[in-house]
Amino acid sequence: MNIQRGYCGLKCGECPAHIAMETDDDALRAKTAAEWNAQHCSDMKPEEINCAGCRDDGTHIGFCAVCPIRGCASGRDVAGCPECSDFDACETRAGFEKQTGLNMRDAFRE
Numbered sequence: 439m440n441i442q443r444g445y446c447g448l449k450c451g452e453c454p455a456h457i458a459m460e461t462d463d464d465a466l467r468a469k470t471a472a473e474w475n476a477q478h479c480s481d482m483k484p485e486e487i488n489c490a491g492c493r494d495d496g497t498h499i500g501f502c503a504v505c506p507i508r509g510c511a512s513g514r515d516v517a518g519c520p521e522c523s524d525f526d527a528c529e530t531r532a533g534f535e536k537q538t539g540l541n542m543r544d545a546f547r548e
Contacts, residue, residue, distance in 0.1 A: 444492030444502075445511035445518050446534060447545025455489040455499045506530050518546050 442451040450456050454470040457463065467487035475482055482500075490496030492508050502508065507519060507530060516522050519531055520543050535541060 442491050442493065443518065443545070444505075444508065445516070446492075446505075446507045446531075447518060447520075447540060447542045448492075448538075450489070450491035450493075453489060453491075455487045456491050459488040459490065459497065507534060518542070520546050 442449070442456075444450050454466055458466040458470060464484065467484040470487045471482045471484045474480060474487075487499065488497045489499040489502055492498075492502065492505070493512075498505075498508075510530065511519055511522065514522055519525055519528070522528070525531060525542075531542060
């Protein structure tokens, strides 16, 4: 199966917000809103659980809507952050990896 990845390496195609939008699944939206609200002390409504995926135009959920990695990488015409000539020195990348625990280079090797 070909899983859509964001520029950072996260698997958009496995995200419940992306799946709910693609399949128009209201039950998944409600389940995801409840889980994310509990995890993040937020107040998301089920109807807000929609995301086109990092590389697509359209609706982006939460942080994905303002993600600095998405904005930077799309402007540099790279398939992913590891292709960028500034990758090693990038503070945005380093902060994202620290916050998420994701190693971008490893993510693109999967």
